[in-house]
Amino acid sequence: MAGAGAQKTDTNPQEDDIDGFAVAVVREEGGWKVSAMKPSALTDLADAELQLRELRAAGAAFGLLDIDDEFFIVLRPAPSGAMVLVSDATAAIDYDVAADALDVLDIDVPDLDPDDLDDVEPWAEGSLALLSDLGLPEAVMSVIVDDTDLYADEQIGMIAARLGFADELAAVLDKLGH
Numbered sequence: 001m002a003g004a005g006a007q008k009t010d011t012n013p014q015e016d017d018i019d020g021f022a023v024a025v026v027r028e029e030g031g032w033k034v035s036a037m038k039p040s041a042l043t044d045l046a047d048a049e050l051q052l053r054e055l056r057a058a059g060a061a062f063g064l065l066d067i068d069d070e071f072f073i074v075l076r077p078a079p080s081g082a083m084v085l086v087s088d089a090t091a092a093i094d095y096d097v098a099a100d101a102l103d104v105l106d107i108d109v110p111d112l113d114p115d116d117l118d119d120v121e122p123w124a125e126g127s128l129a130l131l132s133d134l135g136l137p138e139a140v141m142s143v144i145v146d147d148t149d150l151y152a153d154e155q156i157g158m159i160a161a162r163l164g165f166a167d168e169l170a171a172v173l174d175k176l177g178h
Contacts, residue, residue: 018042018095020066020152021178024052025165027134028059032165034172042067045075045084045100052077060134064156067091071122072152073101074159076130085126087145087155090117101126122148136162153178 022041026033041048042065052063052075062076071088084101091098092109094117099109107125124145129138136159144150144158153173160169 019068021173021176022048022063022065023169023172024055024061024063025160025163025169026055026057026059026061028057032163032168034160034165034168036172036176037063037065041065043097045073045082045097045104048073048075048097049077049082062131064159065097066152066156067095067097069151069153070095071098072156073097074126074130075101083127083130085124085128085130085141085145087124087152088122089125090120090122093117131159131163134163 020042022037022039024035024037026035037048037051041051041063048063048065052061055061060076062074065073065075067073071086071091073087074085076083082104084104086092086098086101088098089102089107090110090112092102093112093114102109102125105126112120128141128145131141132138140162141159144155147155150158157166157169160166
């Protein structure tokens with residue numbers, strides 16, 4: 001699904017080399033349910049979206065993807081197409097799944113030299129308000145995304161704590177060994 005401007009490079013981590021986790025989060029009947037997604041969600045955004053759609057949840061559903069603790073993606077299927085937030089657009093230079101996220105957003109992969117990435121401040125792309133209807137205002141998501149001193153799993157933990165499913169997330173991550 002990598003689109004305009006997204007090209008695989010020799011610097012892309014191989015699927016087997018990607019660490020992290022992908023979880024599906026569903027809000028039903030006033031409670032949260034968190035479940036692990038297949039590891040393929042970390043490398044293929046279309047697959048992650050398919051996994052979320054296959055949940056056929058009556059309530060709100062979204063995915064949280066922690067890719068190599070470098071960045072995270074929030075993916076929320078919607079009838080008109082998926083809503084996406086990628087915490088670091090520069091990750092699209094090294095990770096196809098981030099390039100896929102930018103493609104969904106119709107944004108070109110940043111034209112940066114991979115050797116210069118350490119000197120570039122990361123920036124988010126996508127809607128910071130995509131979880132606002134669930135209780136995470138855009139301003140709070142902005143603070144979470146902008147805190148570049150945190151690892152992606154810590155940022156996801158902040159999202160979970162703010163929305164009230166931190167315990168459910170911790171239980172799933174314990175089972176996954178994270």
